[in-house]
Amino acid sequence: MSGNETGRIIAIASGKGGVGKTWLSISLAQALAEAGQRVLLVDADFGLANIDVQLGLPPGPDLGEVLAGRSGLGQAVRRHAAGFDLLPGRSGCGSLAGLGGAAAGQVGALLRGAAARWEVVLLDCGAGIDPAVRGLAALADTLLVVATEEPTSLTDAYAVLKLHRRDRPGGDQRVVVNLAADRAAGEHVWRSLDTACGRFLGAGVALAGIVRRDARVPEAIRRQMPLLTRHPMAASAEDVRSLAAGLNAISSGARN
Ligand SMILES: Nc1ncnc2c1ncn2[C@@H]1O[C@H](COP(=O)(O)OP(=O)(O)OP(=O)(O)O)[C@@H](O)[C@H]1O
Numbered sequence: 001m002s003g004n005e006t007g008r009i010i011a012i013a014s015g016k017g018g019v020g021k022t023w024l025s026i027s028l029a030q031a032l033a034e035a036g037q038r039v040l041l042v043d044a045d046f047g048l049a050n051i052d053v054q055l056g057l058p059p060g061p062d063l064g065e066v067l068a069g070r071s072g073l074g075q076a077v078r079r080h081a082a083g084f085d086l087l088p089g090r091s092g093c094g095s096l097a098g099l100g101g102a103a104a105g106q107v108g109a110l111l112r113g114a115a116a117r118w119e120v121v122l123l124d125c126g127a128g129i130d131p132a133v134r135g136l137a138a139l140a141d142t143l144l145v146v147a148t149e150e151p152t153s154l155t156d157a158y159a160v161l162k163l164h165r166r167d168r169p170g171g172d173q174r175v176v177v178n179l180a181a182d183r184a185a186g187e188h189v190w191r192s193l194d195t196a197c198g199r200f201l202g203a204g205v206a207l208a209g210i211v212r213r214d215a216r217v218p219e220a221i222r223r224q225m226p227l228l229t230r231h232p233m234a235a236s237a238e239d240v241r242s243l244a245a246g247l248n249a250i251s252s253g254a255r256n
């Protein structure tokens with residue numbers, strides 16, 4: 001990043017819970033960092049923040065403290081050995097979960113400020129489509145909607161895409177298929193969303209990437225280690241690197 005350019009805010013949402021948003025956010029942060037980007041990963045799940053748990057981090061200042069004015073951003077952000085910076089969240093923080101207008105504005109200002117200092121600000125959003133998630137999605141330069149082949153994931157992902165088009169007309173939204181049996185199965189999931197968006201919302205949706213189901217993912221999570229550190233050659237690690245490369249290619253293309 002140079003001159004007055006600001007970084008890019010990427011939000012990861014899904015509607016349905018448990019589809020791999022948090023794991024994917026961590027892995028994508030590491031893949032982008034490996035590709036040379038300065039990345040800030042923000043735990044923006046205001047209901048059940050848990051990036052710190054997946055990474056086995058000790059407690060410390062978090063987003064809640066920063067918003068309450070008890071900690072500066074610089075104090076709360078930690079450098080992870082995997083090469084990215086991390087702003088932990090606060091689990092069960094009711095005041096953030098119900099994010100009202102003023103607090104939402106504060107979060108927006110904080111994230112835009114962060115985008116002036118980091119090249120990529122990645123937001124791991126909570127499940128659901130409450131106003132906090134919608135606000136974060138609308139704020140982002142790119143929204144990645146994670147979907148799996150489960151029918152409930154597809155309907156929830158479609159709802160997120162639809163609301164995002166209402167909240168940010170013309171905004172950049174793309175689908176990531178996670179837990180795919182193989183590439184063809186992943187493409188099938190994306191095509192159903194693309195077709196539904198084309199038919200009912202007037203335009204299809206782009207595919208950002210497909211990540212295969214991989215037994216090494218839960219294994220690394222159990223050990224509280226990032227996958228790309230523990231299993232750098234795993235199939236899912238390869239998929240996350242391709243996803244990162246695709247995002248970078250589009251991002252630099254858009255800036256040139
Ligand atoms: N590609 C994958 N292969 C195998 N297992 C996966 C994969 N991606 C995610 N998982 C499994 O899915 C579980 C849920 O992942 P994660 O906590 O990241 O989901 P989430 O969408 O953030 O959930 P929540 O909505 O509760 O925040 C993980 O514990 C992991 O075991």
Ligand SMILES: [Mg+2]
Pocket residue numbers: 021022023045050124125126
């Ligand atoms: Mg999560």
